[in-house]
Amino acid sequence: MAKNTITLQQAQEWAAAWRSNPNNTVKAFLIPNVDLTQLLAEEGVQDVRAYVGIDGNNEQKLMLVGVDDNGNDLINEAKGQFIYDFTQPCPEKCDINSPLFNLK
Template identity: 40%
Template sequence: MIKTNKISLKTAKKWAKEWRDDEASYNKYFECRAFTIPLNDLKEVIGEGAVAARAYLGVEKTKVEGENVFIEKLMFVGVDKNGKDMITLSKNDAEVLDPDGGDIYDATVPCPEVCDVDSPLNG
């Protein structure tokens, strides 16, 4: 079975809010330059019948050995022919995605960590 990188609506909203709240000062201290995006994950987004994919910026705040660590995220959703995000909410809870479709994907690895050090864009 192929691993999917679906995340919950709650996680996506938290990461996006963290990015918006901290973005002005965040970029002064961190050096995210790019993201590596596995093609299989883009195919999943497009495979939902989307005409495009939309990427949202986010940041995951976690603790490693008692220290705050921030991991940049690029979250993907399908976009329909009307330009709307293809996010389907549960009928029972507006904060939860419907398990039958309309997913949000986190499939990215930020650079630095995974980078092409020889790329002219990474200088």
């Protein structure tokens, strides 16, 4: 198994736990490759941190920021370090045949 991975069963358990919360309507987020590549190309970015939020239209959002090698968020527009909101929530952008989508 590759580093930093989990099994499908564990992923299904975690996804089911998230969905059992009645306030959660989003099952997943699609992150376009080009946008993730842009974030990873920012100077000093070693990792990416995701924050979950709800926008003014009550839509759940996944916000991504670059993280340096000390674990610090890199957020400074003057230095070209941005908070990215390019994710597309599911429902809407979903793979309806995924074993993670079709949980009971």
